[in-house]
Amino acid sequence: MEIFIEPIGKLINEFSKLPGVGKKTAQRYAYKIIDMPESEARAFADAIIGVKRKVRYCSVCGNFTEEETCGICKARDKSVICVVKEPRDVAAIEKLHEFKGVYHVLHGTIDPMSGVGPNDIRIRELLARLESDGVKEVIVATNPDVSGDATAMYLARLIKPLGVTVTRLAHGIPVGSEIEYTDDVTLTRAFLERNEL
Amino acid sequence: MEIFIEPIGKLINEFSKLPGVGKKTAQRYAYKIIDMPESEARAFADAIIGVKRKVRYCSVCGNFTEEETCGICKARDKSVICVVKEPRDVAAIEKLHEFKGVYHVLHGTIDPMSGVGPNDIRIRELLARLESDGVKEVIVATNPDVSGDATAMYLARLIKPLGVTVTRLAHGIPVGSEIEYTDDVTLTRAFLERNEL
Numbered sequence: 023m024e025i026f027i028e029p030i031g032k033l034i035n036e037f038s039k040l041p042g043v044g045k046k047t048a049q050r051y052a053y054k055i056i057d058m059p060e061s062e063a064r065a066f067a068d069a070i071i072g073v074k075r076k077v078r079y080c081s082v083c084g085n086f087t088e089e090e091t092c093g094i095c096k097a098r099d100k101s102v103i104c105v106v107k108e109p110r111d112v113a114a115i116e117k118l119h120e121f122k123g124v125y126h127v128l129h130g131t132i133d134p135m136s137g138v139g140p141n142d143i144r145i146r147e148l149l150a151r152l153e154s155d156g157v158k159e160v161i162v163a164t165n166p167d168v169s170g171d172a173t174a175m176y177l178a179r180l181i182k183p184l185g186v187t188v189t190r191l192a193h194g195i196p197v198g199s200e201i202e203y204t205d206d207v208t209l210t211r212a213f214l215e216r217n218e219l
Numbered sequence: 220m221e222i223f224i225e226p227i228g229k230l231i232n233e234f235s236k237l238p239g240v241g242k243k244t245a246q247r248y249a250y251k252i253i254d255m256p257e258s259e260a261r262a263f264a265d266a267i268i269g270v271k272r273k274v275r276y277c278s279v280c281g282n283f284t285e286e287e288t289c290g291i292c293k294a295r296d297k298s299v300i301c302v303v304k305e306p307r308d309v310a311a312i313e314k315l316h317e318f319k320g321v322y323h324v325l326h327g328t329i330d331p332m333s334g335v336g337p338n339d340i341r342i343r344e345l346l347a348r349l350e351s352d353g354v355k356e357v358i359v360a361t362n363p364d365v366s367g368d369a370t371a372m373y374l375a376r377l378i379k380p381l382g383v384t385v386t387r388l389a390h391g392i393p394v395g396s397e398i399e400y401t402d403d404v405t406l407t408r409a410f411l412e413r414n415e416l
């Protein structure tokens with residue numbers, strides 16, 4: 023006999039698909055749903071459907087939007103573009119309330135090992151924006167890994183000749199952490215990118 | 220400006236209602252949903268709705284079921300009843316494939332501090348089963364806390380005079396753990412419930 027009746031087993035299985043969720047956690051989530059009032063469970067289900075139905079990509083920057091063009095592209099300084107890999111990176115940067123420019127989401131980074139070349143990500147669209155929007159600076163905010171580094175190098179070589187400044191987010195020791203516990207690669211980068219006081 | 224557009228913010232909010240899920244984890248879950256094919260997201264939403272629509276409580280034991288009476292009550296030895304607090308405890312015990320009897324889910328334990336008395340949980344239903352089903356043993360498997368202990372004592376006092384054996388799950392040092400790291404209360408119980416070799 024199955025331990026869980028079919029509808030519960032099904033829900034546990036769905037929750038198990040979420041990142042980092044094992045059987046045990048999925049069970050706890052499923053019990054929580056069972057304990058919810060019906061209206062609350064329906065709101066949950068509607069939110070899942072809603073996100074799939076309403077969310078699309080901004081035709082300019084590639085970020086999540088409900089409309090043709092996202093709120094950031096409509097409202098903000100177009101002379102500085104921050105280039106990121108994924109829409110989720112936009113959310114991470116927006117949280118700082120620091121950056122006042124616009125974004126460009128590549129939807130991937132160059133990764134020959136996985137067969138992702140420059141034409142497979144939104145680089146062409148970025149170049150088009152540079153021409154039309156009077157862009158002064160492109161800040162490359164790809165992840166500090168092999169693929170993110172390669173993409174940054176590629177973009178710099180492509181964009182600098184156009185007279186646009188290309189910068190990249192600084193690498194170094196995370197604020198609040200200790201030198202002793204900083205990994206070797208990061209510590210090396212911190213040396214290479216040291217600043218004069 | 221909000222960091223997340225409304226449908227995404229809504230879904231993050233829903234995921235935040237799950238036990239132990241903070242804003243960051245809820246975001247990761249929401250991104251996963253956004254990345255899913257529409258059909259998969261719909262299956263997820265349907266599983267949530269399905270569990271609310273199909274799952275009810277067994278009229279005999281109070282466990283989850285899709286029918287009037289659960290599969291365990293229909294098929295198994297009725298002479299031994301294992302009494303638990305919640306349906307989730309049934310799943311935890313069933314996983315062992317060890318217990319061959321039936322269950323009785325109290326849907327709570329006696330807890331005067333929270334205003335839960337014997338009449339607020341399914342004790343009356345348990346007594347009715349004892350009379351009709353020829354029960355030989357009641358195993359009380361409530362949690363080893365104040366409320367679970369009080370409920371076990373109460374049940375023992377009520378049921379023993381009926382000529383039914385009442386037992387309780389053993390407390391003691393968890394298998395595989397070390398005496399040094401066992402908490403005082405558990406270690407004390409392990410002494411009190413020591414067995415002859």
